[in-house]
Amino acid sequence: MTFSSTPSDLSDLSAPSALDRVRAAYARIAHVDRPEIWISLRPQADVEAEARALDARRGTGVPLPLAGQLLAVKGNIDVAGLPTTAGCPSYAYLPERDAPVVARLRDAGALVLGTTNLDQFATGLVGTRSPYGAVRNARDPLRVSGGSSSGSAVAVALGLVDLALGTDTAGSGRVPAAFNGIVGLKPTRGLVSAEGVVPACASLDCVGVFARTLPEARLALALMSEPDGARATPPRTPGPWRVAVPPLAQLGELDDGWARAYEAAAARLAAAGARLTTVDLTAFTEAAAMLYEGAFVAERYTAVGAFVDKGSPDLDPTVAAIVRRARDIPAHQLYADQAALAALRATALTALGDADALLLPTAPGHPTLAEVAADPLGANARLGRFTNSTNLFDLAAVAVPADEVDGRPFGVMLVGPAGTDENLATVAALLTPPAQVAVVGAHLTGQPLNPPLLSLGARLIRTTTTAPAYRLHALRTDPPKPGLVHTGTREGQEIEVEIWQLPPEGLGALTAALPRPMTLGRVELSDTTTVPGFLCEPSALEGTEGTEDTEDTEDAGKAEDITRYGGWRAYLNR
Numbered sequence: 001m002t003f004s005s006t007p008s009d010l011s012d013l014s015a016p017s018a019l020d021r022v023r024a025a026y027a028r029i030a031h032v033d034r035p036e037i038w039i040s041l042r043p044q045a046d047v048e049a050e051a052r053a054l055d056a057r058r059g060t061g062v063p064l065p066l067a068g069q070l071l072a073v074k075g076n077i078d079v080a081g082l083p084t085t086a087g088c089p090s091y092a093y094l095p096e097r098d099a100p101v102v103a104r105l106r107d108a109g110a111l112v113l114g115t116t117n118l119d120q121f122a123t124g125l126v127g128t129r130s131p132y133g134a135v136r137n138a139r140d141p142l143r144v145s146g147g148s149s150s151g152s153a154v155a156v157a158l159g160l161v162d163l164a165l166g167t168d169t170a171g172s173g174r175v176p177a178a179f180n181g182i183v184g185l186k187p188t189r190g191l192v193s194a195e196g197v198v199p200a201c202a203s204l205d206c207v208g209v210f211a212r213t214l215p216e217a218r219l220a221l222a223l224m225s226e227p228d229g230a231r232a233t234p235p236r237t238p239g240p241w242r243v244a245v246p247p248l249a250q251l252g253e254l255d256d257g258w259a260r261a262y263e264a265a266a267a268r269l270a271a272a273g274a275r276l277t278t279v280d281l282t283a284f285t286e287a288a289a290m291l292y293e294g295a296f297v298a299e300r301y302t303a304v305g306a307f308v309d310k311g312s313p314d315l316d317p318t319v320a321a322i323v324r325r326a327r328d329i330p331a332h333q334l335y336a337d338q339a340a341l342a343a344l345r346a347t348a349l350t351a352l353g354d355a356d357a358l359l360l361p362t363a364p365g366h367p368t369l370a371e372v373a374a375d376p377l378g379a380n381a382r383l384g385r386f387t388n389s390t391n392l393f394d395l396a397a398v399a400v401p402a403d404e405v406d407g408r409p410f411g412v413m414l415v416g417p418a419g420t421d422e423n424l425a426t427v428a429a430l431l432t433p434p435a436q437v438a439v440v441g442a443h444l445t446g447q448p449l450n451p452p453l454l455s456l457g458a459r460l461i462r463t464t465t466t467a468p469a470y471r472l473h474a475l476r477t478d479p480p481k482p483g484l485v486h487t488g489t490r491e492g493q494e495i496e497v498e499i500w501q502l503p504p505e506g507l508g509a510l511t512a513a514l515p516r517p518m519t520l521g522r523v524e525l526s527d528t529t530t531v532p533g534f535l536c537e538p539s540a541l542e543g544t545e546g547t548e549d550t551e552d553t554e555d556a557g558k559a560e561d562i563t564r565y566g567g568w569r570a571y572l573n574r
Helices: 018-032 044-058 100-107 150-157 175-180 214-224 258-271 282-293 295-308 317-326 331-352 369-374 376-383 421-431 450-455 504-512 568-572
Strands: 038-041 070-074 111-116 163-168 183-186 206-211 242-245 275-278 357-361 395-405 408-417 435-439 459-465 470-475 481-486 496-502 518-524 530-536
Touching (some): 018 044, 018 070, 018 111, 038 150, 044 111, 070 100, 070 150, 100 111, 100 163, 100 214, 111 150, 150 163, 150 206, 163 183, 163 214, 183 214, 206 214, 214 421, 242 258, 258 275, 258 357, 258 395, 258 408, 258 421, 282 295, 282 331, 295 331, 357 421, 369 376, 408 421, 435 504, 481 518, 481 568, 496 504, 496 568
Parallel strands (some): 070 163, 242 275, 435 530
Antiparallel strands (some): 038 111, 357 408, 395 408, 435 496, 459 496, 481 530, 518 530
16 A cells, blocks of 8 residues: 655755754643653653764665654553553553554654553543543643543644554544544554554554644554555545535534534535535444444453453553453353444445545544543543444544634544545545644745745735734844744733745644744734744743843843834834
8 A cells, every 4th residue: 555645854954953853842841731641751861862863864865754753652552661551550561672663653763752641551532541640632621632542642732742653443543633633544454563552452453643734644654554564455436536424413413513514524525526425324323332332342351351350559440340341241242243243334335335435523522521520431432423433344544623613623534445544545635724824033924934934835814913912032043033922921912923824734844844942832813813823932031031121132041022013024124
């Protein structure tokens, strides 16, 4: 199977060094202060040493398609020298070598920062079932991150890493992607090795990848894949992409605004040339209910039941109850459920017919932490309504952001036959909306870094101002550029910004080339909306306190506070 991708060439020597990217990442990790994301964060000095060696290799011409890309690994996947806990400290063991999927990405130039939190033993879609703490959503900390690959998804969404590995049995690589506004690829079973992975349900488990853009995710999946792991792609009749869409009534209750967002996604596919057909979703939802309500959950007891029966005090009570309950499922029920599943799968595939993909909301809603705490089983069951059947039916899936509803991400997924991973990603690309970015300095129209922005396919949308919650500082950089910092509780001012639109892969390339101390974060505009934009690490502004009314910027380490000018251009023209 061949995967196409057009990410930035990260082996380009003009890109920021791996060492600079590592230092910026650790500064941002400290700044966002989300310790629940990580189970084991590697010492910065160790990663810096690897980055220096990688930078030296970049000058030798060795192909490194992921040179300097930062990687997080779900805590149930082996990373040499870090404990594999699967979200349970007393279960931990210390692997001597990387899982093959980790080794492949490292060989391509990725740098592992650490292992991430998860729903214990990869049992859950909520991200709260862990003794390491509930992982809060990247955009709304009062809501769940989604699970079980919670830490990995949030690490990507917050810009701490470029890529993260997760696992997906029932939707654990797709629900967190949807809730945090990123991309999640759930490959065909067997395409990516599951060696070195603590199993949840070994016959269903898949290792997938999170990224902020689809091209980055596609490239990573291509590098992760086993040479002989792909099954033959089913033949496809020439013509427009055929996408199956269920009647809205069959989706059941969705969060407010999500039905409209789903219909808008389907309409975008049609506008892009896809041919929409109607499909009966009944077999999919009936199979989804079987994953936990039927006998298939017994495989979770096979994986970790003997350990759970020992009664370790750090077991999550919800996870332990699920695993223990699976112990007593009779063998005859498993055979009956296998027969029922085979019939449902045949019905589902017949319903899909010649469709290339099935379009679904990734989840029916996005609960708060409080809602999950009040009903842990019910809330989790609802989240798997659309994702649980994918691996049971031996299908592939791609989850992508599709819209925002009330300021929160809304995601959809495209599900299709085994072996059609690349086709699904190509269809998903039709849905990916153009990215926007707010620039305040050297990337402004007419400024030195504007031509590189234009080369990425960017076009100016409008000039506006930030909310009155920012301060602007003149940094000592070459070329000169400002640093925009959110004041938090301090008094700020509206700052002039330009809003540019560019392809999603362009934003990924822009982010990859961002030198320290610049970071990419959410910038609040004067109209109360937010867009990704260039911000500055507060550590770069040491010594600026109280300098807004003085021109004295000669002291080393100081950056002049130029907020009073209202923007970079006004400062330059002073």
